Amino acid sequence: MGELVLAAKITHVPSLMLSERIEPLKGTRDGPINALKLTGQRARERGADTFVVFDTHWISNFGFHINANPWHRGSYTSPEAPHMINDVTYDFPGNPDLADMIAAETARDGPLALAHQIPTMPVEYGTIVPMHYMNLDKTLSVVPIASPVFASVDENRKFGAAVHRAIKRSRHKVAVLASGSLSHQLFENAKLGPEAWNRISSEFNRQMDLRVLELWRDGRFAEFCAMLPDYTRKCNGEALMADTVMLFGALGWDRYDGKAEQLCDYFPSSGSGQVAVEFHLNA
DSSP states (O other): OEEEEEEEOOOOOOOHHHTTTTTTTTTHHHHHHHHHHHHHHHHHHHTOEEEEEEEEEEESSSSSSEEOOSEEEEEEESSSOOOTTTSSSEEEOOOHHHHHHHHHHHHSSSSEEEEEEOOTTTOOOOHHHHHHHOTOOOOOEEEEEEEEEESSHHHHHHHHHHHHHHHHHHOOOOEEESOOSSSSSOOOOOOSSSSGGOSSHHHHHHHHHHHHHHHHHTOOOHHHHHHHHHHHHTTGGGGHHHHHHHHHHHHHGEEEEEEEESSOOOEEEBBBBEOOOOEEOOO
């Protein structure tokens, strides 16, 4: 009998890795980096053997897609930001068994989902960056999952619920990670500069992000789920916040009644709003 042992909303911004080696970023991302390391540590302490990552940088147009490769190995350069992420090597095990179970469970009553074992299929940086801090020792398997940008909020919710059901029917202990931002309105090219690393692009978006964090802290998850369809659109959600919708689907949607623990300060990055939060699971 499998078990969901950890659920978290995490950040994957390139400035995390850049802050370890370049000015003026050096040291400015220690908080979120430590939050990712802590999340990985907690997953290990709870006996997790697999990370399932809802990756908002793996964009799919048609249906839900799951990387079922037995091993993920390669060298990654971001096509959208090659000056920030280039020649980053990644090397960690996959979990074909769980990937196939997620696809099969989704097929029972949900949207189309396909698990793929394609050696040439790369892993995107929404998975690579967190795993750099959480899984360098290759202890845990990883199942990256794409964000379908033409799926409805309800489809993403159902998919997240199917992921949880598949976990329970498996033999695995799993940590589920929603890898993406809160608001995600990036700066226009003309407004880019060194100061953009640490500024939000929209005060409206910042206020909405802070309101969301307040709702989470207060346990007002039904209200959050009710506002989520508007939040995804009006605050420029990264991949329409598919990762967050899937996460809450896995948690039980508006019936979730656990505790949200913010693991680092909210911070802006190139206009977007970022944070790391664990959603504790009831026994």
